[in-house]
Amino acid sequence: MANRKAPVGIIHSFNFGIIPREGILIMNYSADEAVAALNKIKAYDWAGAVAFKKKDFDKGQWLGGAVELMDKNRNVKGTAYYIYIPEKFNFSDFHQIKLAHEAEHVVNFVSKEAFDRVKEYEFSAYLLSHITAQCLNLMRGMGPNKGVSYCLDK
Numbered sequence: 809m810a811n812r813k814a815p816v817g818i819i820h821s822f823n824f825g826i827i828p829r830e831g832i833l834i835m836n837y838s839a840d841e842a843v844a845a846l847n848k849i850k851a852y853d854w855a856g857a858v859a860f861k862k863k864d865f866d867k868g869q870w871l872g873g874a875v876e877l878m879d880k881n882r883n884v885k886g887t888a889y890y891i892y893i894p895e896k897f898n899f900s901d902f903h904q905i906k907l908a909h910e911a912e913h914v915v916n917f918v919s920k921e922a923f924d925r926v927k928e929y930e931f932s933a934y935l936l937s938h939i940t941a942q943c944l945n946l947m948r949g950m951g952p953n954k955g956v957s958y959c960l961d962k
């Protein structure tokens with residue numbers, strides 16, 4: 809159930825704990841709205857990163873990824889990790905699994921960039937979603953494949 813205090817839209821940073829990187833969660837904003845909001849708080853590098861991903865964001869899909877952060881002279885100054893949720897998060901199992909899926913993409917991207925060890929593969933993100941769905945079903949007293957499942961574009 810959604811918390812009554814749950815915000816309608818979010819543009820907020822998140823951190824990686826022990827890894828000195830920063831990400832941004834954008835929920836229920838269009839790319840244009842997010843760019844305007846980020847410019848308003850003078851987060852120009854982040855606004856530029858979102859503007860760079862506008863074509864992807866405008867497809868209306870959930871995304872977890874990484875894009876280069878550039879200064880105003882277009883010098884790369886880091887990496888912007890993002891989770892983009894184009895609709896209001898409703899705390900359903902399906903939305904929670906989708907969140908985990910996109911978070912896994914971010915984990916893979918930061919692992920690749922921070923450790924140069926793990927490649928980014930769609931496979932591992934879907935596997936994470938699949939395992940998460942089965943665990944949720946089991947914890948609700950159902951068989952692992954009864955109840956919520958997660959497949960591409962469903």
Ligand SMILES: [Zn+2]
Binds near residue numbers: 913930933
């Ligand atoms: Zn994916």
